[in-house]
Amino acid sequence: MATLDSKASAGEVSVEERLQALFDLQKVVSEIDKIRTLRGELPLEVQDLEDEIEGLETRLTNLESEIKKLNDNILAKKNEIKDAGLLIKKYEAQQSNVRNNREYDSLTKEIEFQTLEIELCEKRIREFTAEMKTKSEIGEASRKQLDERKGDLAAKKAELNEIVSETQVEEERLKSKSKEIETRIDDRLLTAFKRIRKNARNGLAVVTVARDACGGCFNKIPPQRQLDIQLRKKIIVCEYCGRILVDGQM
Numbered sequence: 311m312a313t314l315d316s317k318a319s320a321g322e323v324s325v326e327e328r329l330q331a332l333f334d335l336q337k338v339v340s341e342i343d344k345i346r347t348l349r350g351e352l353p354l355e356v357q358d359l360e361d362e363i364e365g366l367e368t369r370l371t372n373l374e375s376e377i378k379k380l381n382d383n384i385l386a387k388k389n390e391i392k393d394a395g396l397l398i399k400k401y402e403a404q405q406s407n408v409r410n411n412r413e414y415d416s417l418t419k420e421i422e423f424q425t426l427e428i429e430l431c432e433k434r435i436r437e438f439t440a441e442m443k444t445k446s447e448i449g450e451a452s453r454k455q456l457d458e459r460k461g462d463l464a465a466k467k468a469e470l471n472e473i474v475s476e477t478q479v480e481e482e483r484l485k486s487k488s489k490e491i492e493t494r495i496d497d498r499l500l501t502a503f504k505r506i507r508k509n510a511r512n513g514l515a516v517v518t519v520a521r522d523a524c525g526g527c528f529n530k531i532p533p534q535r536q537l538d539i540q541l542r543k544k545i546i547v548c549e550y551c552g553r554i555l556v557d558g559q560m
C-alpha cells in the first residue's frame with residue numbers, strides 16, 4: 311500500500327492532525343493559485359509589448375538616419391550637377407575662342423563627358439528618391455504600429471494594476487496563512503507536499519475521495535482503501551497519480 315510516513319509516535323502530532331494541516335494548506339495555496347490564474351498571462355503580455363515597442367522605436371530611429379543619409383546623397387548629387395553645368399558653360403565659352411579643330415573637339419568631348427555625368431547623377435537621384443519613399447512608407451507603417459502597441463500597453467498595464475491592487479492584500483493574507491500552516495507540518499511531509507504539487511497539473515497535492523474516485527486523477531479507489539483513508543491513521547497517496555488522499559468529510 312502506498313503510504314507516506316505512516317506512524318506517529320506518542321507525543322507527536324497525530325496523523326489525523328497532519329492530514330488536516332495538509333488539507334488546510336492545500337486549500338490556502340489553491341486560493342493563491344486562483345489569484346495568480348486571474349492575473350494570468352498579463353505580466354508576460356506587458357513584457358512582450360514593451361519589447362515590441364522597443365524594437366519598433368529602434369527601427370524608426372534607424373530609418374530616420376537612413377532617410378537623412380539618402381537626403382544628403384541627393385543634395386550631393388544636385389551639387390555635382392550644378393558643377394557639371396558650370397563646366398559645360400565654361401567649355402562652351404572656350405569653344406568660341408579655339409585656335410584649331412583639335413582644341414574644339416577636345417572641348418566637345420569634355421562637354422559630352424560632363425553631360426553624361428549629369429545624366430548619371432540624375433539617375434542616382436531617382437534611385438535615392440525611390441529608396442527614400444520606400445523607407446518613409448515603412449516608417450509610417452512602423453509609427454502606426456508603434457502607436458497601436460503603446461495603446462495596447464497602456465490598457466494592459468491598467469488592467470494588470472487593477473488586478474494586482476485588488477488581489478494583493480488577499481494574496482499577502484493567504485501567503486502568511488500558508489506559512490503559519492506549514493509550521494504545523496514536518497519538513498519531510500512538507501517537502502513531499504511541495505513535490506507532488508509541483509508535478510500536478512492543477513497544483514493539487516491533497517485531494518478528497520469523491521464518488522469512489524481520486525479527486526485528482528479520477529481513478530477508482532477500492533473500498534478497503536477508502537476505509538483506510540476514512541480512518542485517518544495513515545497518510546495514503548493515490549497509486550495512480552501520487553496525490554495525498556483525504557476523505558470528503560475532512
Ligand SMILES: [Zn+2]
Pocket residue numbers: 524525526527528529548549550551552553
Ligand atoms: Zn489519483
